[in-house]
Amino acid sequence: MTNEVTRTGGDVARTDSENTRDSGPIFRPATDIFEKGDMVTVVIDMPGVTPDSVDVSLENRALTVRGTFNAPAPEGYRRIYAEYAPGTFERAFSLPDTIDAGAIDAVHRDGVLTLTLKKSEAAKPKQIKVKAA
Amino acid sequence: MLSHGLSPAQWDPFAELRQLQSQMNRMFDTGARDARTGNWPPVNMWLGDDSVVVTAEMPGVAQDDIDLTVRENTLIIAGTRKATTDDKDAAWHRRERPLGEFSRSIRLPLRVDPDKVEARAKNGILEIEMGRPDAERPRKIKVKAI
Numbered sequence: 001m002t003n004e005v006t007r008t009g010g011d012v013a014r015t016d017s018e019n020t021r022d023s024g025p026i027f028r029p030a031t032d033i034f035e036k037g038d039m040v041t042v043v044i045d046m047p048g049v050t051p052d053s054v055d056v057s058l059e060n061r062a063l064t065v066r067g068t069f070n071a072p073a074p075e076g077y078r079r080i081y082a083e084y085a086p087g088t089f090e091r092a093f094s095l096p097d098t099i100d101a102g103a104i105d106a107v108h109r110d111g112v113l114t115l116t117l118k119k120s121e122a123a124k125p126k127q128i129k130v131k132a133a
Numbered sequence: 134m135l136s137h138g139l140s141p142a143q144w145d146p147f148a149e150l151r152q153l154q155s156q157m158n159r160m161f162d163t164g165a166r167d168a169r170t171g172n173w174p175p176v177n178m179w180l181g182d183d184s185v186v187v188t189a190e191m192p193g194v195a196q197d198d199i200d201l202t203v204r205e206n207t208l209i210i211a212g213t214r215k216a217t218t219d220d221k222d223a224a225w226h227r228r229e230r231p232l233g234e235f236s237r238s239i240r241l242p243l244r245v246d247p248d249k250v251e252a253r254a255k256n257g258i259l260e261i262e263m264g265r266p267d268a269e270r271p272r273k274i275k276v277k278a279i
Binding site (some may be wrong): 076081110 | 148149151155156175176177178179180181182184186188190191192193194195215218220222223224225226227228229230231242254256257258260262268
């Protein structure tokens with residue numbers, strides 16, 4: 001369920017657009033996916049990304065999440081050590097047909113993006129009553 | 134533990150290299166990460182005139198779950214990163230986000246006053262600002278004309 005799309009970006013010279021250069025390197029955010037009942041929850045770590053700059057888009061059942069963060073220097077300080085750098089978190093997932101594409105809920109809080117996906121009505125297990133003829 | 138062999142005023146030629154390394158690790162990192170390795174959370178350090186700032190990437194850690202300790206020139210960031218769900222019935226498809234207890238000890242380039250520590254969290258980034266004790270601030274000495 002919710003398989004990850006293998007990215008080919010970078011193999012083609014043209015894909016290295018201005019956009020990529022502007023926002024720095026692209027990182028693959030750590031993600032948890034779990035399923036319970038008729039809900040699938042996708043939890044993505046995006047530290048430093050403000051809620052209004054998170055972009056979640058769905059195209060042909062490919063769900064792409066994107067968020068750019070910059071790690072600005074605090075006023076009056078200069079950097080002396082760094083383990084993380086500004087850049088873009090990006091990851092794409094392909095949604096199976098069993099997911100209702102119209103009912104995706106996204107919440108970004110404390111640098112964590114949580115997507116709640118619902119299984120479509122058609123995909124829910126149904127009880128078929130056997131009638132006595 | 135981060136160490137600074139050089140005096141803080143000196144440029145650290147390896148800072149960029151270390152950053153590159155962690156960037157590369159992040160790009161190719163696929164497996165589940167454990168917060169318990171002592172390298173979590175990743176930090177950046179910034180130096181001001183009389184203070185030092187440590188910023189740490191800690192997405193999803195509630196402020197109440199962060200425990201900060203400052204002593205002389207050591208900062209310890211400890212706490213617990215809770216699992217997304219405790220539900221035993223949930224079926225996992227992917228589990229990459231580090232979780233569990235963590236503790237990271239960071240050596241600062243200067244001694245700091247525990248009373249001058251301020252910590253803020255925003256969008257999963259924790260910022261800890263620490264000031265130098267007043268007694269250790271560099272002082273300007275006026276030269277008098279006789």
